[in-house]
Amino acid sequence: MDLNPKPWTQTTVVGKAVPRIDGAERLSGVTRYALDVSLPDMLFAATLRCPHAHARVVKVDLSKAREMPGVRAILSDADKEAQIPWYFNGYGPNARALSRLFDPHCRYQGEEIAVVAAETQLQAWDAVRAIQVEYQQLPFVTSLEDAQKPGAPPVQDGGNLASPASVYTRGDIAKGFAEAEAVVEETYRTSCELHTSQEVHGCVAHWDGDLLTLWDSDQSPFDIQRGVAELLRMPLSKVRVNARYGAGFGSKLDTSKYMVAAALIARKTRRPVKYFLTREEVYLCVGNRPAHLMKLKAGAKKDGTLTAFELTAAGEVGAYPGDDNVGQMVQELYTCPNVKITEDQYFINAGQNRAFRAPGFPQCAWALEQTMDALAEKLGLDPVDFRLKNVAMVCQTEENRPYTSNGLPQCLSEGAKAFGWKEARAGARGEAAIVRGVGVASGMWGYLAPPHATVIVKYFDDGSANLNMGSTDIGTGHCTVMAQIVAEELGVPLGKIEVESADTQTTQFADGASGSRSVMITGPAVRSACLDVKAKLLAAAAAEFQVFDGDLKFENGEITGPPGVPRTPARRLRFVQEQGVVVGVGVRAPHPANKSVRPFCTHFAEVEVNRRTGEVRLVRMLAAHDSGRVMNLATYSNQVYGGITMGIGFALTEQRILDANTGKMLNANFHDYKIPTALDVPAELTVLPIDPHDTEVNSTGTKGIGEPALVPAAAAIANAFYHATGVRATVSPITRASVINLLHQGRKQG
Numbered sequence: 171m172d173l174n175p176k177p178w179t180q181t182t183v184v185g186k187a188v189p190r191i192d193g194a195e196r197l198s199g200v201t202r203y204a205l206d207v208s209l210p211d212m213l214f215a216a217t218l219r220c221p222h223a224h225a226r227v228v229k230v231d232l233s234k235a236r237e238m239p240g241v242r243a244i245l246s247d248a249d250k251e252a253q254i255p256w257y258f259n260g261y262g263p264n265a266r267a268l269s270r271l272f273d274p275h276c277r278y279q280g281e282e283i284a285v286v287a288a289e290t291q292l293q294a295w296d297a298v299r300a301i302q303v304e305y306q307q308l309p310f311v312t313s314l315e316d317a318q319k320p321g322a323p324p325v326q327d328g329g330n331l332a333s334p335a336s337v338y339t340r341g342d343i344a345k346g347f348a349e350a351e352a353v354v355e356e357t358y359r360t361s362c363e364l365h366t367s368q369e370v371h372g373c374v375a376h377w378d379g380d381l382l383t384l385w386d387s388d389q390s391p392f393d394i395q396r397g398v399a400e401l402l403r404m405p406l407s408k409v410r411v412n413a414r415y416g417a418g419f420g421s422k423l424d425t426s427k428y429m430v431a432a433a434l435i436a437r438k439t440r441r442p443v444k445y446f447l448t449r450e451e452v453y454l455c456v457g458n459r460p461a462h463l464m465k466l467k468a469g470a471k472k473d474g475t476l477t478a479f480e481l482t483a484a485g486e487v488g489a490y491p492g493d494d495n496v497g498q499m500v501q502e503l504y505t506c507p508n509v510k511i512t513e514d515q516y517f518i519n520a521g522q523n524r525a526f527r528a529p530g531f532p533q534c535a536w537a538l539e540q541t542m543d544a545l546a547e548k549l550g551l552d553p554v555d556f557r558l559k560n561v562a563m564v565c566q567t568e569e570n571r572p573y574t575s576n577g578l579p580q581c582l583s584e585g586a587k588a589f590g591w592k593e594a595r596a597g598a599r600g601e602a603a604i605v606r607g608v609g610v611a612s613g614m615w616g617y618l619a620p621p622h623a624t625v626i627v628k629y630f631d632d633g634s635a636n637l638n639m640g641s642t643d644i645g646t647g648h649c650t651v652m653a654q655i656v657a658e659e660l661g662v663p664l665g666k667i668e669v670e671s672a673d674t675q676t677t678q679f680a681d682g683a684s685g686s687r688s689v690m691i692t693g694p695a696v697r698s699a700c701l702d703v704k705a706k707l708l709a710a711a712a713a714e715f716q717v718f719d720g721d722l723k724f725e726n727g728e729i730t731g732p733p734g735v736p737r738t739p740a741r742r743l744r745f746v747q748e749q750g751v752v753v754g755v756g757v758r759a760p761h762p763a764n765k766s767v768r769p770f771c772t773h774f775a776e777v778e779v780n781r782r783t784g785e786v787r788l789v790r791m792l793a794a795h796d797s798g799r800v801m802n803l804a805t806y807s808n809q810v811y812g813g814i815t816m817g818i819g820f821a822l823t824e825q826r827i828l829d830a831n832t833g834k835m836l837n838a839n840f841h842d843y844k845i846p847t848a849l850d851v852p853a854e855l856t857v858l859p860i861d862p863h864d865t866e867v868n869s870t871g872t873k874g875i876g877e878p879a880l881v882p883a884a885a886a887i888a889n890a891f892y893h894a895t896g897v898r899a900t901v902s903p904i905t906r907a908s909v910i911n912l913l914h915q916g917r918k919q920g
């Protein structure tokens with residue numbers, strides 16, 4: 171049996187908007203998230219963090235803290251076992267240790283100096299306050315612009331350039347701009363956006379002999395198992411990471427200092443340790459979408475044919491290297507023969523850049539899609555028509571390979587129709603106090619790494635099944651969708667499927683829940699494992715009924731065959747009854763060779779701008795998505811609603827504010843860091859799935875929705891703002907103060 175067949179042509183469970191299999195548990199609070207794990211004799215940990223933007227620790231005096239009630243251990247750089255070099259992502263094979271677990275050179279407000287474990291959480295915090303530290307404060311930089319200035323205080327030895335400029339070129343941009351009949355050029359700036367996970371970051375660490383277990387709130391248990399094992403010099407088999415109820419929008423992918431510190435302090439005290447960050451620490455330390463400066467120049471002919479793109483971008487990585495690149499959509503969303511992209515990244519004295527839902531892409535969309543809007547206007551073309559003319563059907567960054575599918579033309583045209591684009595666009599701008607406008611923006615998401623997952627499906631002799639897989643459901647409904655595949659293939663009702671997931675000891679390796687890939691990575695492996703079960707059932711039936719297995723069929727949990735073979739429920743087969751279980755194994759096959767895989771999307775937004783108060787209100791939004799097959803419209807739509815909500819934050823409200831005088835973050839709390847609330851999200855959100863019936867991408871035909879759901883949202887809002895006001899908002903977020911400045915001072919945003 172082919173374990174990697176073409177996608178289904180007909181389905182009965184896959185594609186249905188079934189409720190989440192764990193929905194009732196999650197809603198009623200029964201679900202045991204990592205934060206809920208409580209073990210007998212557990213200690214609680216708290217961290218002393220550097221209060222300064224840039225400082226050297228001269229002296230740490232723990233004597234008073236050690237005497238505080240309930241304190242059982244303190245871990246600091248004075249402990250030999252804690253002198254662990256710390257690496258940062260973005261440096262690849264040339265990784266350099268730029269820090270250590272407790273580095274006396276603190277490069278941002280929030281760097282770890284010591285961890286206390288005490289009998290209660292409050293005792294731990296009290297002891298942290300009793301630690302006395304002498305700091306030598308150092309000059310600091312708090313912005314991308316300042317970091318680039320000659321003579322700026324260096325964040326790292328060797329200065330503030332985090333990585334050498336990366337340059338991408340194709341064609342000849344000088345020729346491209348010479349051929350252009352319209353050229354636009356603008357500088358865009360996006361602000362640093364902070365991770366605001368509902369469940370704060372942290373873990374519970376427990377040693378059972380030499381086996382370390384971490385109950386961790388993360389999205390990539392196998393990566394974290396590997397990271398912790400390497401840092402503590404342990405075999406993989408001795409590190410167990412359980413992220414059954416995972417989470418994270420990119421900030422919970424990597425091994426973090428609290429994991430290693432929790433393990434060390436649990437070993438030292440021979441007690442389980444619960445170590446979770448506070449909300450303030452999450453804002454300071456767990457990572458962010460870095461600020462970007464992007465100068466984008468674009469040229470086109472009168473008929474709308476693009477001739478050249480030139481992007482010069484600078485990103486702000488924080489105190490340690492990161493890897494947010496913003497060029498990919500400029501490279502490949504639209505057909506353009508001449509492209510040049512130059513990207514730099516700079517250190518500043520603040521928390522580091524980390525993956526954040528579609529790293530680099532919303533920033534890129536902010537610049538690219540506003541540029542497309544401006545260019546369409548200059549050419550006198552409708553922005554939808556202009557984009558339609560330039561959609562790329564081959565992947566220009568991957569040797570012009572065709573995409574397995576590209577539904578972007580349908581996203582644009584069917585989206586425009588469903589939104590009522592032409593009618594809404596025709597409305598005059600007017601001079602009223604409150605003006606309305608509509609905008610459009612497109613996007614895509616790029617896949618970087620090859621996919622891996624091994625899945626086991628157990629089919630029991632009562633006709634129920636266990637799905638055993640390494641991937642974690644970070645709130646997307648992943649487990650439900652995977653169970654739908656089992657139900658589809660084996661005819662087992664959803665209520666009889668138990669999903670066992672994301673535990674490195676009891677499930678098999680799967681890539682982390684990142685890159686919008688969980689369904690498209692693990693899904694085909696689940697299908698393979700089910701087909702393996704099916705093949706074994708057919709072989710068992712063939713032996714039992716003395717026929718060729720090729721003459722038998724498996725349908726809805728039953729074996730049927732030529733005359734003489736009784737219709738038999740698979741669970742009743744002699745082999746199944748005797749063995750009690752049939753085990754199927756599925757392994758994710760590679761991506762198709764010589765093709766590129768991308769989801770695509772177009773968002774339409776309508777906004778209302780109050781020209782007196784500067785308030786921007788989102789009236790409605792429509793999101794047309796080609797993410798391949800829709801596995802479950804309910805979980806799919808939830809991803810889109812969430813993506814749009816994040817896009818509203820990116821466009822209108824979210825920004826880290828660092829005080830230039832002290833270098834400290836001024837809004838490290840829920841009140842002052844403004845994520846959108848229910849009042850900011852319009853009731854009218856429409857999801858329009860575009861299914862291109864991709865038969866090549868993988869055996870499920872699906873491409874992933876999590877990240878594309880966010881990518882163009884903010885840019886569509888910015889374009890609607892321009893349509894409403896006639897003024898281009900180049901800086902994100904478009905705050906009320908900036909709107910007032912923009913409208914009064916003309917074209918430049920203050």
Ligand code: MOS
Nearest residue numbers: 420526527684685
């Ligand atoms: Mo993501 S930013 O790939 O979790």
